[in-house]
Amino acid sequence: MNIQTIMVVGAGQMGSGIVQVAAASGLKVLLHDISMAFIDKGLVSINKQLARGVEKGGLTEVRKAEILSRIQPSEQLEQAEQVDLVIEAISENMVLKTSLFQRLDTICPPRAILASNTSSLPITEIAAVTGRPSQVIGMHFMNPVPVMPLVEVIRGLETSQEVFEAVYKLSERMGKTPVEVKDFPGFVSNRILMPMINEAIFTVYEGVASVESVDTVMKLGMKHPMGPLELADFIGLDTCLSIMEILYEGFKDSKYRPCPLLRKYVKAGRLGRKSGQGFYSYHG
Numbered sequence: 001m002n003i004q005t006i007m008v009v010g011a012g013q014m015g016s017g018i019v020q021v022a023a024a025s026g027l028k029v030l031l032h033d034i035s036m037a038f039i040d041k042g043l044v045s046i047n048k049q050l051a052r053g054v055e056k057g058g059l060t061e062v063r064k065a066e067i068l069s070r071i072q073p074s075e076q077l078e079q080a081e082q083v084d085l086v087i088e089a090i091s092e093n094m095v096l097k098t099s100l101f102q103r104l105d106t107i108c109p110p111r112a113i114l115a116s117n118t119s120s121l122p123i124t125e126i127a128a129v130t131g132r133p134s135q136v137i138g139m140h141f142m143n144p145v146p147v148m149p150l151v152e153v154i155r156g157l158e159t160s161q162e163v164f165e166a167v168y169k170l171s172e173r174m175g176k177t178p179v180e181v182k183d184f185p186g187f188v189s190n191r192i193l194m195p196m197i198n199e200a201i202f203t204v205y206e207g208v209a210s211v212e213s214v215d216t217v218m219k220l221g222m223k224h225p226m227g228p229l230e231l232a233d234f235i236g237l238d239t240c241l242s243i244m245e246i247l248y249e250g251f252k253d254s255k256y257r258p259c260p261l262l263r264k265y266v267k268a269g270r271l272g273r274k275s276g277q278g279f280y281s282y283h284g
Ligand SMILES: CC(=O)CC(=O)SCCNC(=O)CCNC(=O)[C@H](O)C(C)(C)COP(=O)(O)OP(=O)(O)OC[C@H]1O[C@@H](n2cnc3c(N)ncnc32)[C@H](O)[C@@H]1OP(=O)(O)O
Pocket: 049, 052, 056, 058, 118, 119, 141, 142, 143, 144, 145, 146, 147, 148, 189, 190, 193, 225, 226, 231, 235
């Protein structure tokens, strides 16, 4: 399979990171979101990242311009009719994702692979709403995408070997280390990471220690680059809650119940860095 042109749907923190890395690897990339304002926000963030690269000396102006020239904003989803692969990176919500995959299935050429960057939703269930389940796959990047070397490649029940190999090779071309994972709630990464974050939230909820103290214990005691609450803010508290709910629903085990404090913060619109307030404040 010759993958040259891709579309990334969702210009949030993950989508924009995926676009940057894909364009840097030589792919032509269309970037789509529900409105031009969101696409522009994604493009601004990519520009900023590349400008930082130039400032630090790792990137030349010529290389930056070359990467940007491969990125094309795409206001109409219908432009997916020309692509070899779509990587979906919209909000972690099954209803949104399945309705998008149904639309993509009618728009994309028969050869196209439909990949999801979902953190935890079943790939098999997403694939089942399309007429091409053998060409649907999980391609789970880590945040921040330009920095983290891992991609979990998740086979749905019907994913073909050819599609698996194409996405595995593409991940390598994008400078990542792919790891094959079966389609199980939370895959590997979030089955292990998210209960730790949820437990950190319970530790604060039960008054065992402050937010700063919990993070300090994990940074200085366990050498984590970020404390779990800082990391939850970085990932997005809405995404963390969705993942815990999927683990809880998928395993029917009370150890995955989301902490009420996490639910309360999300209901209040405290989504972490992206909303300016989470366990920490990011105003100004
Ligand atoms: C939820 C899911 O489904 C799965 C997930 O993704 S879970 C989240 C996984 N990610 C993590 O666990 C991240 C943990 N945190 C870290 O590794 C580090 O704190 C960090 C890499 C984010 C920042 O590192 P740091 O040393 O504190 O900061 P800093 O020195 O500014 O950055 C280190 C490098 O990362 C780059 N960087 C930092 N933030 C970045 C961002 N948002 N986007 C792109 N690059 C970024 C910097 O430019 C810098 O690059 P150079 O080494 O080339 O100079």
